[in-house]
Amino acid sequence: MDSKDDMQHEPAGDAERAAEPAAERPASLSLFADREGAGEAGAAEGAEPSEVPAGDGGKARRKRRARRVLIWSLVALLVLIGGGVGAAYWTADHYASSVARIPDAFPTVPESAQPKPVPHSGMTFLLVGLDARSDVPTTGKTAQGPAWQVGAARSDTMMLMHLSADRKSVSVVSIARDTWVDIPGHGKAKINAAYSWGGPALMTETVQNLTNIRIDHVAVIDWSGFKSLTDAVGGVDITIPKTIPAGNGAREWDAGTQHMSGDEALLYVRERHGLPNGDLDRTKRQQNFLRALMKQTMSSGTLSSPTKLGGLLQSVGDVVSVDSKLSNGDLYDLAWSLRSLTVGDVRFMNAPFGGFATIGGQDVVLMDNAAATPLWESMRNDRMDQYFAQHQTTSDTLGDSVR
Template identity: 75%
Template sequence: MDAKEHEDEPTGLSLFDDPDDPDDPDEDGSDGSDGPEGSDGSEQAETRRRRRSRRLLVWTLAVLLVLLGGGVGGLYWTAEHYASSVERIPNAFPTVPESEQPKPVPHAGQTFLLVGLDARSDVPTTGATAKAPAWKEGAQRSDTMMLMHISADRKSVAVVSIARDTWVDIPGHGKSKINAAYSWGGPPLMVQTVQNLTGIRIDHVAVIDWNGFKALTDAVGGVDITIPKTIEARGDARQWDQGTHHMDGAEALLYVRERHGLPNGDLDRTKRQQNFLRALMNQTMNSGTLSNPSRLAGLLQSVGDVVSVDDRLSNTDLYDLGWSMRDLRADGVRFMNAPFGGYGDEGGQAVVYLDSGAADPLWAAMRNDRMDDYLAQHATSSDTLGESVR
């Protein structure tokens, strides 16, 4: 099956999908105003920027699990206040014996499973905030899945997307698309499925609802996205003109939902999602948001409104993690897709196969905190997010 055929296959509603789009049915349910570099006082400006950056509380969500704050007065109170607004997910991990789970590797960083859900049906009135609902059997599929590995030295983050239609073994259910695991067994089965697939012990789980990216984008004043080549309108899809676009939350969601005209269908759309997250992160760190108390408060509140994390992650844990990542820079966050092994058909379902031979070294690198080396060796791979994204 070619990419065009696959991109039109109904495969479940993604975090970025539009429920009103007939092509996307649901199967289940600062610059800191310091002046330009090289101007008078630039050395002092750079010193101030570095000092301010060191004060930042950075919570990476990839979508990134982005929660940035604490650069204002009352650091601990601020962190505690907004951390408390993040909903906790009980019983998020599998209860199978330790002998049946991957062994944790000491001093090898932390790995989050990031899950995107659609919660729009929970919004009672126009303008109300969506919140990822508690799991109900068969009610929803996790259609955006990313593994986010934070290195032990806290200097780098690697985010790996797993295609929602990846054909895998789901414990107790046989083979199916990976996004069915959440529908059948919620976070515990999703975690168990990903652990079995990768051999990586998942340390924490984060769930974000669809509206989160829109709110976060607007909270930082929009993002700049470059379209390398014009993509003509197709059906109800709009035309995307070549060039750099400053997108608000609504337009950014259109960008990441789009798949028509993209040669590799959902795989290209996954790269758009990653590209958007990269742009959101860059805008957050460079737009003055972190030095503007009002804008910062809006950003933090947006995160608290749309993010849930497992109940093993306390407020203190979030604070400590964020503080430990205070020196992380935008170029220290890298994105890629799990190695693509081709499209296929399983019982009339369009599926994606993982290239297991290529994936094994990736999972080993993440498991053993060697992602910097792995990404350096695979910098030109088509699975790695480059600067130019369709």
């Protein structure tokens, strides 16, 4: 893990939207098209949605529709942030209750020692990725225990995901796992050691100290779980811009667009040998995979097919745990607020890279703090749209071509 080889490397208004040709509109993450469309059709026929007969039949229809909205709202959130649900399909409350919750995910230090929340500045999640969640039994049964045990695993991936206050954009920033930082109570070390030493709470405190951003929620992601999730949507299309020969136990990757199964996608996001910038390139692969998974989910009919949707929901439950402060009601409200997002509204980048170094015999990544300061300020103050507009061509930003 510590070898040098391991390291190497405002949308248009409603009137404008309505005027656009349907074929030219971006694929929407909204899962409420049937609900909204029904309202529009009713208006065209001279009947407002509120004029539905109040009899038992009307009440039953409204009840069924409300239930579908809750179910699809939750799915929208899960697709976007990788949240987890149980295997049942027929009730959203069951899904939300099946999401594993992480207790004690936040620092216990005094408020005065933590970044002050900025009012009306959106919401920021800390996403922690592991090669395998420590709470998943070898029998393959649903995890019941905590998502962390002392020394069981170091975090493989760290991402800050910021949802804008108006819920019109999402920004995801990866922090290299070998970034050299101060870890409270332990001194200088690679940032991924924070999870091993103190779990989500210490990782959250470390990231808050590094960025001066108050973390609102935490999610722990199991990359291995994405295998079944990828298969549930029929695989993903990922383009390799240049052939990467086999070497150091890694497979060869042929140039061109490839339709990857879950097994292949897992190899793709884990691979770092043969990549010029090692883990830095791997974080971009992980971001590229998440982007491809979102596109495939939206375009494959998964969300409109009860059979496919059931398969998806059966798979995602093993992927993510979230902090215990994220209630079922919070899931519903957040999912509804994100209903109009498109894939193009979600942007990815790496934290600014400041070089490689060897410290105490360890190969580490240095962050460019001067370049990172405006990034963290933009996220803290909900100005990521402006930040990306000014930095869209930097090497840290995820583009269309990913090694």
